[in-house]
Amino acid sequence: MRSGVVDTSNATVATCGVAIMAKGSVPGHSKTRLVPPLTFEQAAQCNTAFLRDVADNILAAAAERSIAGYIAYGPAEALPFFQDNLPRDVGLIEACYPSLGECLDHTATQLLERGHSAAVLINADSPTLPTSLLLETADVLARPGDRAVLGPALDGGYYLLGVKAQHPRLFQSIAWSTEHVARQTLERAAEVNLPVHVLPTWYDVDDIATFKLLLGELFEAKSFAPALCSARAHHTRALIQSLLESTDFKNRLTLNGCRRAAE
DSSP: SSSOOOTTTTTTTEEEEEEEEEEEOOTTTSSSTTTTTTTTTHHHHHHHHHHHHHHHHHHHHTTTSSSSEEEESGGGGGGGHHHHHOOEHHHHHHHSSSHHHHHHHHHHHHHHHTTTTTEEESSSSSOOHHHHHHHHHHHHSSSSOOEEEEOOOOOOOOEEEEEEOOOOOGSSOOOOTTTTTTHHHEEEEEEEEOOOOEEBBBOOSSSHHHHHHHHHHHSSSSSTTTSSOOOOOHHHHHHHHHHTOOOOHHHHHHHTTTTHHHO
């Protein structure tokens, strides 16, 4: 989809930089908690579809606000994957550090050092995330005064964190990959007297329970949050629709409690 890296090094000061924290799609390593009902190959395909949908979501928001999209990727050797699978309008930031906190802090710093007035970090696991939440984030961060924006996830983590200045404390003393992440991040913000605007809760698709939520949104007209309009997630929808043509996949869905989606 792209042959090079878009030059976003001279960003205007009024631009909000939004970076997806992502890893390349590798069967046996990507989205393994979705196996079963998915196979390892299908789980990797889902990882790619999710990533494309989140990137498209950022570009949709950029059509309405001053937003620039990025991928913060790792490991370094995954660069060709992202060059091949993402639009040219999305920039690339290498973020290869031992801990998630270091990756997040580095990415936020990179966005601010590139001239963006705000840095927003989002996950690659929420393909139906309402575009309105990205617009709300950009609007809040455009207001005068230092502040942060946090989007809490259903599992206790967060799907989005936005800042207007470097705040390394937000990424320190956090029990990553636990249900305490969002709460602890709010505690770190309070320690440095940083006001936080909290968005509505959304969900990451990283296990069978949240995969069921995704299927409900895409194929059963079940809204996760009726007050919000979920993104269409065209890539994810098309992939799962193609998988549903397989009787074997339908059987695995039924065995894992996704009977209605398999019908």
